[in-house]
Amino acid sequence: MTARTGTHLVLGGARSGKSAFAERCVAETGLAPLYIATAQALDDEMTERIATHRARRGPAWTTIEAPADLAGTLSAEAGERRILLVDCLTLWLTNRMIAEADMDAEIDALVAAVAALNGPAILVANEVGLGIVPDNAMARRFRDHAGRLNQAIAARADTVTFIAAGLPLTLKG
Amino acid sequence: MTARTGTHLVLGGARSGKSAFAERCVAETGLAPLYIATAQALDDEMTERIATHRARRGPAWTTIEAPADLAGTLSAEAGERRILLVDCLTLWLTNRMIAEADMDAEIDALVAAVAALNGPAILVANEVGLGIVPDNAMARRFRDHAGRLNQAIAARADTVTFIAAGLPLTLKG
């Protein structure tokens, strides 16, 4: 296990190259990768995006889906001999808001599961708070939850990297 | 007065942890803090947000409100034995646009007041220009004013810090 593992939060914008960066970090560890997908293929656009990501990773990766119980999946799957890649926290957050879950409780449970991980993990998340204040209240709540989640995970991560135009900038670690 | 004081601009997105970071910077100086609030409690959402921030700061802080005449407040209140925390420049900008003020004159007057400060101050501002171009012209004007204000303050600040996921990145100083 190198300095780049432990828990590593990879933060970036849409199409910033954050997933590809996270996958390279996983490959560099030499550990067996377990991909934890939070995306739900609810429409053609998401189905295509999921297929593109899956093709890039190739057949060596094991994939499981955790669109809802991400905390439980992390607790069950983490271990010293493998590395988890969660892509991404922000889609999980979206899923839980759509399901009208208690977001404070959900976020607290996920943060606790990340803090208790007993093996390396790379967590991908979107930064969504750097545009104009959204018109609708639901989007503002989403932005608030996403910011709170990112802060809480970053505080517990060993390494935090911000990605812009495919290039990494170390925020922590 | 340490290297972190003088004038310090803390820039970040929504729920990036910029206010909490700024409050920690204030606490580290050991100076008596004066909190200059620019928020106006015009609806329940803002009232709640103001109450959350106030509870976090605790009773040791003196708070004054300057939703409109921020330049005059800065000039009147600055001094060597206290530290000002303005939270935030972007809400002040919003207030002045809603009031249909002459924004070029308003921004010039605020920038001049910041350049003339005779004591330490920490100024919090939002970065709002990193999303898609907004549909409506008012939001585009707001984005232009906010960018121009942030650039002008950053040029005059001793220290500029960008905050993402609660973590600081030094842009200047």
Place this chain on the structure above:
Amino acid sequence: MTARTGTHLVLGGARSGKSAFAERCVAETGLAPLYIATAQALDDEMTERIATHRARRGPAWTTIEAPADLAGTLSAEAGERRILLVDCLTLWLTNRMIAEADMDAEIDALVAAVAALNGPAILVANEVGLGIVPDNAMARRFRDHAGRLNQAIAARADTVTFIAAGLPLTLKG
């Protein structure tokens, strides 16, 4: 030719000061500047923005317009004794989407032209992926194209600088 030339991508948000920074980089080289404008003055707002930028650069600059065939213009104009400033890639992308061009082919051709440049160039681009997911599908496609273009150019650039509040942050180089 200094370390700051070769190909230099300057990335930033709206009104971040990225154009002014790019112009200073050009001036520091001492080479004859050729400004390649991608903006189209389709409305009053754009006409005013173009005039502001032109006034700031002053009469020493040669300007040509390349709102559509940017790849061809780069290939024709690059050379060791001058420096190109393209402002900006993102407006060119907008123009090609409005023209309903084949965006994958357009982006590939532009990236190939940048990779083959035989003289120094500074390329300005917007980061647009750090806000909330846009409501409309066209804006999401735009965001995807812009992110893919920025990543591809950044991978081939010698230097990549991110600008916030007028201040540079080196991502590469």
